[in-house]
Amino acid sequence: MLSEIDKSDPIALHEQVASQIRRAIADGEAGPGERLPLARDLAAVLGVNRNTVLRALHMLRDEGLLEFRRGQGIKVTGTRQKSDLLAQVHELVATARRNGYRKSELIEMIEAVKG
Amino acid sequence: MLSEIDKSDPIALHEQVASQIRRAIADGEAGPGERLPLARDLAAVLGVNRNTVLRALHMLRDEGLLEFRRGQGIKVTGTRQKSDLLAQVHELVATARRNGYRKSELIEMIEAVKG
């Protein structure tokens, strides 16, 4: 379930929107092959501008989660698992930033994990 | 608060132990400079062998979270923030594994995050 965006949050609005949609897919609210609501409607529900929503959706397309087709709308292509993973990745990077760690340090930590 | 280890969990015991202690530090239950309970006592509380606990603690030492001194015990050296980050890193890698993603793919995802 999508909830309204917090405009006082220092995190950019389109990032918040992207996070919510990632989570929604991860939670199974929209499965692979399904069509997403219109950007206009998403914008209305989330209380932000349609351009902000589009910016977020384009990010998710770059992550391999969505597919755009003119006149056809936006289709989910990624799996719940992938969406879940991407959500965790973004949360991790956000935590790192908050605490002054760089992505490179994060990557070192991951590489140090055995297996 | 540390709770008993789940021996039916497919995750290796020493990994579970390490996760719990990372979380405990992240939650502020043991701050920098403070001494950790004896490995023997941790083992008793967690319901595992002392060697298993030591193996977990050595991992945390390699991560820069702990410092060992024979006869003196184990001291916390890492910050809550770092421990929190490391905990998230390990959770992320675990999620990835569960879903068949490799660490290299995870790293690509992180590098693709803007900023």
Place this chain on the structure above:
DNA sequence: ACCTATTTGTCCGTATGTATG
């Protein structure tokens, strides 16, 4: 300088689980 208690470091042997062929 010595001795003792404490606590981590390390290794052994064994049992068990898991993956592979």
Place this chain on the structure above:
DNA sequence: CCATACATACGGACAAATAGG
């Protein structure tokens, strides 16, 4: 289904470093 190999976990024992009397 069986055999093999490998990693994990346990229990126990002893070594090594530190602190204090």
